[in-house]
Amino acid sequence: xxxxxxxxxxxxxxxxxxxxxxxxxxxxxxxxxxxxxxxxxxxxxxxxxxxxxxxxxxxxxxxxxxxxxxxxxxxxxxxxxxxxxxxxxxxxxxxxxxxxxxxxxxxxxxxxxxx
Amino acid sequence: xxxxxxxxxxxxxxxxxxxxxxxxxxxxxxxxxxxxxxxxxxxxxxxxxxxxxxxxxxxxxxxxxxxxxxxxxxxxxxxxxxxxxxxxxxxxxxxxxxxxxxxxxxxxxx
Numbered sequence: 001x002x003x004x005x006x007x008x009x010x011x012x013x014x015x016x017x018x019x020x021x022x023x024x025x026x027x028x029x030x031x032x033x034x035x036x037x038x039x040x041x042x043x044x045x046x047x048x049x050x051x052x053x054x055x056x057x058x059x060x061x062x063x064x065x066x067x068x069x070x071x072x073x074x075x076x077x078x079x080x081x082x083x084x085x086x087x088x089x090x091x092x093x094x095x096x097x098x099x100x101x102x103x104x105x106x107x108x109x110x111x112x113x114x115x
Numbered sequence: 116x117x118x119x120x121x122x123x124x125x126x127x128x129x130x131x132x133x134x135x136x137x138x139x140x141x142x143x144x145x146x147x148x149x150x151x152x153x154x155x156x157x158x159x160x161x162x163x164x165x166x167x168x169x170x171x172x173x174x175x176x177x178x179x180x181x182x183x184x185x186x187x188x189x190x191x192x193x194x195x196x197x198x199x200x201x202x203x204x205x206x207x208x209x210x211x212x213x214x215x216x217x218x219x220x221x222x223x224x225x
Contacts, residue, residue: 004158040124042205042215043159058212090158097211104213106158
């Protein structure tokens with residue numbers, strides 16, 4: 001099993017450009033998450049999904065969109081990139097949404113810089 | 116409001132020395148508590164978690180943590196650190212939504 005994979009690993013965008021961060025998991029997990037990690041700030045939840053076709057906002061959803069057409073994939077879309085979106089983005093998945101019942105498995109991250 | 120505080124941004128210890136990383140939390144109900152480790156360039160990996168029962172929790176890589184309700188703390192310990200333990204450590208609280216602390220970066224002196 002590859003676990004949670006993310007592409008690309010690095011990306012530089014210009015202000016106003018758009019891009020999609022890809023996330024795929026092969027563990028048949030229903031629950032998937034997108035976090036951003038800023039230096040000294042820990043992780044903040046952007047969006048999460050409880051299954052194909054169902055998504056919900058996390059703590060910092062502004063400027064992002066997500067979709068979940070399949071169990072395996074959970075892409076994160078930036079429509080108009082802004083310097084404030086410079087961050088490291090982590091995708092995670094779990095069998096249960098309750099951390100008491102299951103661990104979240106994290107991908108290796110995508111480092112995004114917006115100039 | 117739920118929150119997690121890791122008071123130490125950086126900690127430096129010598130290889131072979133003991134380690135304690137501090138974590139304080141604020142949570143309205145019975146807390147579910149976690150410690151994650153992030154090695155350079157990697158995602159987060161769960162070290163251990165506490166839900167109920169024995170307040171001393173054993174995790175992977177020789178780590179343990181002790182839940183102290185009276186102090187709202189969940190400190191992470193290791194009796195003897197190895198150079199490979201150099202990483203960033205995150206304390207977290209929650210269940211369906213996990214709140215992460217800001218992290219403590221551990222440096223190991225040879």
